[in-house]
Amino acid sequence: MDSDFGIARELSDLQKLRSQYQPELPPCLQGTTVRVEFGDGTTAADSSGAHTICRSFPHTYGQPLAHFIRATAKVPDAQIITDHPAIRVGVVFCGRQSPGGHNVIWGLHNALKIHNPNSSLLGFLGGSEGLFAQKTLEITDDILATYKNQGGYDLLGRTKDQIRTTEQVNAALNACRDLKLDGLVIVGGVTSNTDAAQLAETFAEAKCPTKVVGIPVTLNGDLKNQFVETNVGFDTICKVNSQLISNVCTDALSAEKVILGEEVAASKLTLFDLTKQICDAVQARAEQDKYHGVILLPEGLIESIPEVYALLQEIHGLLRQGVSVDAISTQLSPWAYALFEFLPPLIRKQLLLHPESDDSAQLSQIETEKLLAHLVEAEMNKRLKEGTYKGKKFNAICHFFGYQARGSLPSKFDCDYAYVLGHICYHILAAGLNGYMATVTNLKNPLNKWRCGAAPITAMMTVKRYGRGPGALPIGKPAVHPATVDLKGKAYELLRQNVSKFLMDDVYRNPGPLQFDGIGADAKAVTLCVEDQDYMGRIKALQEYLDKVRMIVKPGCSQDVLKAALSAMTAVTDILSTMTSPSNGGNTPY
């Protein structure tokens, strides 16, 4: 099957047109000179975990941020790299495919060849398995021709495997040594980038010269932190799913109710609370003669419902003890048994599925939407019988939008973003950095305003003291964790402001299908636009302020100036110490 990878393919007209599209580069990446400016050494956002992270990553923790700047920018300390020896770089897709992945490879290949035509890029075939087995395909312009700006990961294929066990890490180390790689680029989500950081540390310890770079590409949209504004793929997935959801709304002439797992978990809503909430909404709309509506449920919602989560934990515990599926219900605690028996047979069967060890995939096997539809229907029928609800009979139709979006042609934004990240990747390697993730900030502005940089992956890590659910990463170990919806963030605030309008009115703008030309093509996700980002820009601005203070308050300055500076700085440090002390809960990443 390997022979299928990288072969030229027959494309549809639109695919052909898209394959001709050439993303631009921001000013800082144009030309053949790499200029890098280093910031201060980084720390972890979660200060209470910083020690653990530092201990686990002695070689790669605390490295500075890197900013790639224009050749003409006036920054005295910038390092200018004009010597570009030919280098060999390997690239591997890790984890589930996401729109835009191919453009990372294209951008990287392009950057390599611009700086030295003798440099080469090897793609590992079949994901991490291909890395371990050293199965490679040399990337060329010809091979890229039918994969530029296209969806899927099929240029190279992928596996869902991780690079984590000693055996796997050693296999990767041997591959990089045997193939004499100067760089190894890992394209993936939170798990794969955690693995990338680990590899970087191991390579540094083993004095392997290969530098490891991570690229944030995932269909889950959850690789997002102070350095990473959004991951490649999120824009496309949003656009395709909005189209589908809007079409269902247009179909129902419909209103929306959005239920977030984070809300449910934060407010400890039970299954019965949720059912009641939905029933009340149905009833309120029926009173306005609106016998239609659309409810959006996230895939992992079931995990956020406390009693279902506890039931799942019991079941998984019993499964791990080897209790057979048929015998499980008899061994549950009395209340868990009661809940289990209360659930419809379909859901009971799904709850008994074996959890995948390190993967939340089986959550999508539990049809939360059907469970809620079943419970809401029963409750509405009860209300109808009791006369508290006087409307028409309730009837639900369930949809599952889990797979339709991730194979999509990437949006213009994702094509551009991934291509630029590919270029940055070369700059990171040229600067000799190890254990970094390529970053672009200021993404909500047009491409010529984008800021390019790199941040140590260790600075994105946190250490979880507790964890829930089969999807969670090992507790107590540093890792890049999936971003959850920030219930204090601006996007959520916007949702809250509109919640009753969304619930009661028939508000439905249909964004329509993903466009590549014209007005729709440049639309960006609301979360990207409303959230207060550009962390990297602010870090730079702060540095400039500190430098300015140092310049003004040089020895020889007046006593008054010194006094003013001292009292102001005391106040600043006092405030910041208080805000970041562990007793204050530390500073949450965002």
Next chain:
Amino acid sequence: MDSDFGIARELSDLQKLRSQYQPELPPCLQGTTVRVEFGDGTTAADSSGAHTICRSFPHTYGQPLAHFIRATAKVPDAQIITDHPAIRVGVVFCGRQSPGGHNVIWGLHNALKIHNPNSSLLGFLGGSEGLFAQKTLEITDDILATYKNQGGYDLLGRTKDQIRTTEQVNAALNACRDLKLDGLVIVGGVTSNTDAAQLAETFAEAKCPTKVVGIPVTLNGDLKNQFVETNVGFDTICKVNSQLISNVCTDALSAEKVILGEEVAASKLTLFDLTKQICDAVQARAEQDKYHGVILLPEGLIESIPEVYALLQEIHGLLRQGVSVDAISTQLSPWAYALFEFLPPLIRKQLLLHPESDDSAQLSQIETEKLLAHLVEAEMNKRLKEGTYKGKKFNAICHFFGYQARGSLPSKFDCDYAYVLGHICYHILAAGLNGYMATVTNLKNPLNKWRCGAAPITAMMTVKRYGRGPGALPIGKPAVHPATVDLKGKAYELLRQNVSKFLMDDVYRNPGPLQFDGIGADAKAVTLCVEDQDYMGRIKALQEYLDKVRMIVKPGCSQDVLKAALSAMTAVTDILSTMTSPSNGGNTPY
């Protein structure tokens, strides 16, 4: 809730852009002169049903085809209509919404106002119920502003009700009389257009001056016959669903297997044959190391499987007799009971759902895909155990694409087509025609080559002697029937030619999301392009030949010419008589 209809709405950027799009008109509809050329009187394609249709439609059967032609065309017999008194027209959406419906109203409104600014268009609110209750909204440019080129039917709303009972027909007649309508336009699919023909006949009989016109708009894609090349909505639905299916294929790096209900019915495949076919395909692909694949099943497939159909018939018979759902299985015939018990509980429950009287909607409630996934998994496990299959464990993920497409923004083609049909509608009314459907032929060519006309709806009718399934129309009564896939047609031939390639290779061109600009925007459905259509054009061409023969063989021509003409015409009539005799099965329309 009526107050929601026709209100200005907040549109997304893409919706706004689309609302600015102005479809063009083919040359024959430009200007303010209507020129109509009548063809021969029509007959029904199904000659054996012609008597029945003629008896049921004494006033509206046998009317001629109408062709609308350019003002400058040299056609001596064309009727030229230059007098355009102000008229009042009503329009109603019937049946399920389909992309493009709004543009019919826009086109009609535009044509009415161009020819006489005092003409008015009344939209009935809430479908046929609004027609019966005489709830109207006068269409204006302002009202249309946010509905131009938009999906849904929400400008006016709709019901799924029919206009069929004496009570309903009388209510419609009263509405047309009370509102003094010159024309009533019915926008809908096969059922609604059958109703339109019946209304036209009733109105003619009752000497009601309102002319009834049908417009082919349906999400089902099955209003297609010798006069109608495709219905409005089909292009959009094809494009949105192809995108979704292709994304799933890209996701699976996948091959396709298409299973058509028509094939299954024609070859009398049982559930076990189907299961075996799929298992063989899975196994053949596994032997090539391809552990992925996509199988397309049509929604109504379950009905086409003989034994399941028979089981459904037994269940529906018992339900109609009032047997309770719990008691049904005990009253089934022994073999039906055996099949019923063999099926998984989920499917058993779905089979017991009450059939909707006149509607195949509940077929979508039977999850055929899950049934087949269940059976295939069981069979693959059996083969694995027996050692006849040696590959990986089989695992299926089911998707249902039933609702995502029909609320879509209409494609450029559907916008144009619907708008042009709206204009034709005015021309039909100006020509004083009753019981016609607006038609455009030569659709596979660019818009400036489209031919515009009208055909009596009765000429599209057939009389079914037998019928199956809850979706079938009354047996023995003339009706416009849904077009099925023509197993002798060119589109099916194309599918057959590629079937093994589709099955075994990873052939997947992704058409990508629906585009409104550039190359993808003008793509047309393969079926529209490969099928041998332009029936209306050929009917005209034949007429021209007959006229030519008459011109050449005028009294006074030579004996030799007459003899040659006579023998040639004898041969032609002999052949045609033989081809159309009932013993030869008549000529099936499709």
